[in-house]
Amino acid sequence: MSIFIDNTTRLVVQGITGRDGSFHTRQMVEYGTQVVAGVTPGKGGQTFEAVSPEGKPVAVPIFNTVSEAVKATGANTSVIYVPPPYAADAIFEAASSVPLVVCITEGVPVLDMTRVYPFVKERGARLIGPNCPGLISPGRAKVGIIPGRICAEGPVGVVSRSGTLTYEIVYQLTRAGIGQTSCVGIGGDPINGTNFIDCLAAFEADPDTKAVALMGEIGGTDEQEAAEFVRDHMKKPVVGFIAGQTAPPGRRMGHAGAIISGSSGTAAEKIEAFEQCGIGVAKRPLDFVELIRARLSMN
Amino acid sequence: MNLHEYQAKDIMRSHGIATPAGDVVTMPEAAAESARKFGGPVMVKAQVHVGGRGKAGGVKFCKTPDEAREKAAAILGMTIKGLTVKKVLIAPAADIASEAYVGIIVDRERKKPVFMVSAAGGIDIEEVAATTPEKIRYHAVDVRYGLMPFEALELGFFLYTDAKLARSAAKVMQQLYAAFMATGCSLAEINPLVVTPAGEVVALDGKMVIDDNEVDRRPDLEALRDADNEDPAEVDAREHNLTFIKLDGNVGCVVNGAGLAMATMDLVKYYGGEPANFLDIGGSSNPEKVVNALRIITTDKNVKAILFNIFGGITRTDDVANGIVTAIKANPLTVPLVIRLTGTNEELAMKILTENGLTASADMDEAVKAAVKVAAGGVAA
Numbered sequence: 001m002s003i004f005i006d007n008t009t010r011l012v013v014q015g016i017t018g019r020d021g022s023f024h025t026r027q028m029v030e031y032g033t034q035v036v037a038g039v040t041p042g043k044g045g046q047t048f049e050a051v052s053p054e055g056k057p058v059a060v061p062i063f064n065t066v067s068e069a070v071k072a073t074g075a076n077t078s079v080i081y082v083p084p085p086y087a088a089d090a091i092f093e094a095a096s097s098v099p100l101v102v103c104i105t106e107g108v109p110v111l112d113m114t115r116v117y118p119f120v121k122e123r124g125a126r127l128i129g130p131n132c133p134g135l136i137s138p139g140r141a142k143v144g145i146i147p148g149r150i151c152a153e154g155p156v157g158v159v160s161r162s163g164t165l166t167y168e169i170v171y172q173l174t175r176a177g178i179g180q181t182s183c184v185g186i187g188g189d190p191i192n193g194t195n196f197i198d199c200l201a202a203f204e205a206d207p208d209t210k211a212v213a214l215m216g217e218i219g220g221t222d223e224q225e226a227a228e229f230v231r232d233h234m235k236k237p238v239v240g241f242i243a244g245q246t247a248p249p250g251r252r253m254g255h256a257g258a259i260i261s262g263s264s265g266t267a268a269e270k271i272e273a274f275e276q277c278g279i280g281v282a283k284r285p286l287d288f289v290e291l292i293r294a295r296l297s298m299n
Numbered sequence: 300m301n302l303h304e305y306q307a308k309d310i311m312r313s314h315g316i317a318t319p320a321g322d323v324v325t326m327p328e329a330a331a332e333s334a335r336k337f338g339g340p341v342m343v344k345a346q347v348h349v350g351g352r353g354k355a356g357g358v359k360f361c362k363t364p365d366e367a368r369e370k371a372a373a374i375l376g377m378t379i380k381g382l383t384v385k386k387v388l389i390a391p392a393a394d395i396a397s398e399a400y401v402g403i404i405v406d407r408e409r410k411k412p413v414f415m416v417s418a419a420g421g422i423d424i425e426e427v428a429a430t431t432p433e434k435i436r437y438h439a440v441d442v443r444y445g446l447m448p449f450e451a452l453e454l455g456f457f458l459y460t461d462a463k464l465a466r467s468a469a470k471v472m473q474q475l476y477a478a479f480m481a482t483g484c485s486l487a488e489i490n491p492l493v494v495t496p497a498g499e500v501v502a503l504d505g506k507m508v509i510d511d512n513e514v515d516r517r518p519d520l521e522a523l524r525d526a527d528n529e530d531p532a533e534v535d536a537r538e539h540n541l542t543f544i545k546l547d548g549n550v551g552c553v554v555n556g557a558g559l560a561m562a563t564m565d566l567v568k569y570y571g572g573e574p575a576n577f578l579d580i581g582g583s584s585n586p587e588k589v590v591n592a593l594r595i596i597t598t599d600k601n602v603k604a605i606l607f608n609i610f611g612g613i614t615r616t617d618d619v620a621n622g623i624v625t626a627i628k629a630n631p632l633t634v635p636l637v638i639r640l641t642g643t644n645e646e647l648a649m650k651i652l653t654e655n656g657l658t659a660s661a662d663m664d665e666a667v668k669a670a671v672k673v674a675a676g677g678v679a680a
Binding site: 023084085107108109110111113114115117118133145146147150160161162163164165166167168171188190191215217218220221241243244245246247248267283284285286 | 405407408410411412441442443480483484485510512513515516544546554555556557558559561562564565566567568569574577610612613614641642643663664
């Protein structure tokens with residue numbers, strides 16, 4: 001099993017003919033994801049060529065709108081690779097037609113997100129991102145940009161606010177023979193569609209997930225709330241890490257969300273919350289391997 | 300992106316908020332001239348992107364034009380929290396009957412713009428929040444409806460019992476909300492909002508921070524940037540699409556991805572070193588970015604070793620290797636270089652480096668340890 005995406009995922013790619021969209025669509029098809037449609041307004045009727053894991057050519061039909069694509073192909077998930085000024089509208093469009101929307105785009109203005117967030121909730125859809133690497137359920141499907149070859153099937157759920165740091169830790173787990181049910185990058189922006197708690201609840205409910213690795217960052221209080229959720233609602237063990245222990249206050253560290261303002265959101269506060277709520281603390285990325293291994297062997 | 304007080308006030312004024320007219324000057328004589336023009340006591344206020352200007356001596360009350368010249372001469376060129384004051388704002392000093400605070404921030408928990416208002420203005424709102432939280436009223440705005448008139452009036456009555464003043468304040472709230480949304484702010488505040496003896500509600504000081512993502516799509520906002528008031532290396536980095544923040548250590552770091560960059564800095568510290576910077580070369584690689592990154596890092600004389608930590612996902616490690624080789628050929632390094640790279644096209648990258656007499660590790664911990672050691676004057680293992 002896995003969370004959010006699996007063999008039943010039928011994906012529509014918004015921005016399939018763009019530079020990033022076309023590159024990653026080929027990667028997703030090659031990984032075995034069912035990419036059933038693409039959307040680029042004005043290019044409806046054309047097809048996008050990719051290659052399946054078996055090396056066979058795949059022709060993905062392109063539509064002008066998401067609703068057309070969904071009607072014609074039964075797509076149930078959308079992934080968005082459109083430039084930041086148009087990302088909010090792409091999310092509105094996707095959430096109006098499919099229940100799961102993954103927005104990879106980095107640089108979406110936060111005021112746009114204040115409009116997007118309630119809209120998506122009212123439609124009953126789930127948004128992952130923006131400014132995220134997407135998610136992967138190893139051996140089943142990948143939606144987004146997480147490199148498939150660094151993952152392996154196994155018992156660990158991974159949830160993270162970052163991209164390459166997630167790759168680093170997933171890769172170290174995989175090399176140590178510890179595979180994953182799903183890896184979810186929730187994104188580094190101040191307002192995102194899915195938070196740690198949503199993912200922790202999903203992993204707790206997933207029978208194949210035996211332990212969870214959580215990678216947080218400085219800024220905000222999401223990690224502290226996640227820690228309380230682990231204490232109050234989870235039986236499965238969780239190991240956590242906080243990036244940005246050496247970051248100076250008041251400066252945005254690449255991720256718009258990674259900024260320490262006032263006394264709220266420091267790495268020290270988050271680590272303390274982890275310790276108080278029974279989350280194993282990885283002091284450095286490499287520590288995940290041993291901490292997770294120890295918790296898996298207790299099951 | 301931070302705006303200067305005078306820029307924030309210009310925007311507020313264009314949205315109808317009453318705020319004293321002022322002149323921005325760069326020379327003491329112009330300060331005296333401005334004071335003469337206003338014809339009464341003036342405030343001379345340093346225009347720098349830091350809080351606590353007043354405490355640092357960057358805001359002065361002046362009774363006469365001569366005094367304005369003298370105070371402006373003292374403030375211009377002064378350094379406040381590392382930034383040199385190049386401009387001062389000359390504004391008529393106001394008679395103040397009361398001081399309030401009105402601010403709007405985008406709140407990540409409520410996922411909405413949130414008003415904070417307090418009748419205890421004129422001082423740090425963080426201080427009020429810490430010591431007398433009951434003096435602050437919060438109101439989250441549903442952006443689909445905006446700030447409704449009755450909500451604005453409720454906030455107005457929280458500040459003033461007098462109905463006329465409450466109505467004036469409510470109007471300011473709506474104007475500030477309009478300015479906040481139109482400018483793509485992440486923060487806008489008026490502190491203090493004052494009532495003059497004549498009963499007028501006036502914004503005496505204004506601050507605005509614009510969401511950097513908004514600036515990217517709005518050339519009109521980019522024009523407000525004062526690059527003079529930023530670290531030159533950070534400006535240089537931004538112009539080359541790199542995210543760079545200077546720190547005080549001696550291990551220069553070049554990393555792809557913000558989370559990994561922070562984790563790399565943390566690991567430098569874990570092994571007993573101090574990072575010299577945060578530098579994210581971003582997702583899609585391009586040898587040119589690496590060349591610029593190395594150039595920017597090597598201008599920092601504190602840097603005693605340079606550490607590359609690259610995890611190739613979208614980033615192709617061979618692009619990074621080519622960038623390193625190109626940069627070093629053009630400008631040989633005077634400090635040791637430690638490279639860690641793994642992921643996409645790793646074999647090709649290793650081949651490029653080896654052919655050019657460089658070595659790389661695939662292990663993050665090993666590389667960080669080595670960089671810390673050579674920065675401290677040791678020899679790499």
